[in-house]
Amino acid sequence: xxxxxxxxxxxxxxxxxxxxxxxxxxxxxxxxxxxxxxxxxxxxxxxxxxxxxxxxxxxxxxxxxxxxxxxxxxxxxxxxxxxxxxxxxxxxxxxxxxxxxxxxxxxxxxxxxxxxxxxxxxxxxxxxxxxxxxxxxxxxxxxxxxxxxxxxxxxxxxxxxxxxxxxxxxxxxxxxxxxxxxxxxxxxxxxxxxxxxxxxxxxxxxxxxxxxxxxxxxxxxxxxxxxxxxxxxxxxxxxxxxxxxxxxxxxxxxxxxxxxxxxxxxxxxxxxxxxxxxxxxxxxxxxxxx
Numbered sequence: 001x002x003x004x005x006x007x008x009x010x011x012x013x014x015x016x017x018x019x020x021x022x023x024x025x026x027x028x029x030x031x032x033x034x035x036x037x038x039x040x041x042x043x044x045x046x047x048x049x050x051x052x053x054x055x056x057x058x059x060x061x062x063x064x065x066x067x068x069x070x071x072x073x074x075x076x077x078x079x080x081x082x083x084x085x086x087x088x089x090x091x092x093x094x095x096x097x098x099x100x101x102x103x104x105x106x107x108x109x110x111x112x113x114x115x116x117x118x119x120x121x122x123x124x125x126x127x128x129x130x131x132x133x134x135x136x137x138x139x140x141x142x143x144x145x146x147x148x149x150x151x152x153x154x155x156x157x158x159x160x161x162x163x164x165x166x167x168x169x170x171x172x173x174x175x176x177x178x179x180x181x182x183x184x185x186x187x188x189x190x191x192x193x194x195x196x197x198x199x200x201x202x203x204x205x206x207x208x209x210x211x212x213x214x215x216x217x218x219x220x221x222x223x224x225x226x227x228x229x230x231x232x233x234x235x236x237x238x239x240x241x242x243x244x245x246x247x248x249x250x251x252x253x254x255x256x257x258x259x260x261x262x263x264x265x266x267x268x269x270x271x272x273x274x275x276x277x278x279x280x281x282x283x284x285x286x287x288x289x290x
Contacts (some may be wrong), residue, residue, distance in 0.1 A: 042075035047132050050285045051159040057081040057165050059127040065134035066114050067095025076109040087114040110144040116144040117193045136197035138186045145208035152290035159287050164198030167282040172274060176267020183256055198284030205286045214289035222281040233279060234272025238265040
């Protein structure tokens with residue numbers, strides 16, 4: 001697969017864009033502990049609720065970009081007579097996913113290394129193909145959707161869910177969080193990714209060739225408004241601003257320096273202590289049939 005119709009860019013981790021075959025190297029969040037802590041919070045219920053009513057006990061499921069495997073293992077519990085395969089480009093997170101499956105004693109799940117553009121499966125293999133927060137980190141999301149469709153059986157479900165950074169909202173007003181959101185857009189744009197994937201998801205699925213009559217779009221929300229939730233969410237982003245791959249890319253692309261990133265981290269911590277603090281993440285969702 002190529003980076004749309006253009007010639008592949010020559011900087012897999014550079015601010016001119018990313019080479020699709022090496023995009024795990026330019027994943028904006030990276031795999032810092034603050035990122036994995038967020039990923040481990042995810043469950044089938046809070047991240048795949050729009051898909052769960054359509055699962056059957058015997059389904060063969062593929063989770064593309066499975067991360068540390070919490071959603072993948074949950075999906076396996078929902079298909080006790082079926083099987084689930086999680087794939088990710090990072091061997092580090094696959095090790096964590098295998099450990100999680102072993103700890104929870106879920107046996108109908110396995111994990112393999114793969115990238116979203118070249119899934120190592122035959123055509124028409126799965127009853128369900130699922131991807132959560134993956135397409136926003138790819139330079140060619142439509143190509144990845146076509147690959148997901150390829151490995152799905154005729155009539156199988158392809159379910160995708162993506163956040164939308166411009167649609168994120170918070171209270172009280174914070175100049176620091178506004179600057180963070182603007183910087184996040186600038187960084188992802190420099191690397192050829194789309195931060196506002198949620199609103200584009202329906203158009204990408206249409207462009208990937210799914211029959212229009214099979215496409216069901218929807219939306220979902222995560223909300224962080226209790227004191228514990230605010231401390232958790234604000235703490236995560238404070239760490240990401242100074243220690244994750246987001247910080248590396250912001251500096252590498254010349255969009256921020258250590259001082260600016262440290263200030264953003266402090267702004268996140270300040271927001272997290274607001275008694276009336278509230279934050280919502282809007283997601284676009286699409287359920288389609290191959």
